[in-house]
Amino acid sequence: MYLKEKPSLGYANSLWSLDLKNKTLKTVAREENGLLTRWFPNGALKFSNNNGQNNFSWIKADGKTIINWGFATLPSKCFLTAAEMYCAIPQIIEPRLKLPDAYLKNAVRFNDVINKIDLISADYLPLDIPLAQLDADHLEVYQDKLFFINRYDSKLYS
Numbered sequence: 001m002y003l004k005e006k007p008s009l010g011y012a013n014s015l016w017s018l019d020l021k022n023k024t025l026k027t028v029a030r031e032e033n034g035l036l037t038r039w040f041p042n043g044a045l046k047f048s049n050n051n052g053q054n055n056f057s058w059i060k061a062d063g064k065t066i067i068n069w070g071f072a073t074l075p076s077k078c079f080l081t082a083a084e085m086y087c088a089i090p091q092i093i094e095p096r097l098k099l100p101d102a103y104l105k106n107a108v109r110f111n112d113v114i115n116k117i118d119l120i121s122a123d124y125l126p127l128d129i130p131l132a133q134l135d136a137d138h139l140e141v142y143q144d145k146l147f148f149i150n151r152y153d154s155k156l157y158s
Helices: none
Strands: 002-004 012-019 024-033 036-040 043-050 053-059 065-068 078-080 084-090 112-118 124-126 136-142 145-150 155-157
Touching: 002 036, 024 043, 036 078, 043 078, 078 136, 084 136, 112 136
Parallel strands: none
Antiparallel strands: 002 012, 012 024, 036 043, 043 053, 053 065, 078 084, 084 112, 112 124, 136 145, 145 155
């Protein structure tokens, strides 16, 4: 079980792992502004914004970084499988934008490109999504099909 504080750029957030069997509490991430995570069987996707730098990474259950991605996006805009990751990556993030607060409050919309990323080679393959405006969120893969909600119209796409 994981415990975390409500994410905000305005203050440092932490994340803890609670082992109910052994009754132990361990720090996974400590004092990172805007800390957001999304957990999968092979680790978590983590976003933080420290000193105005948007950081997006893949971490192990103990908090150790597997890879720092060279792009900024939010964990809800990605889905991690055993071999690949699907990510909706904003084409432009304004430098003064206060993430994740602005996104969580629906104060900003992005224009995303969804990429399929090989976890071994880190090769990116942009997917052809025929939408004029795309701000993909809540990405999920089910039976080898990608599903997401477009925040511009709140509709489900695959």
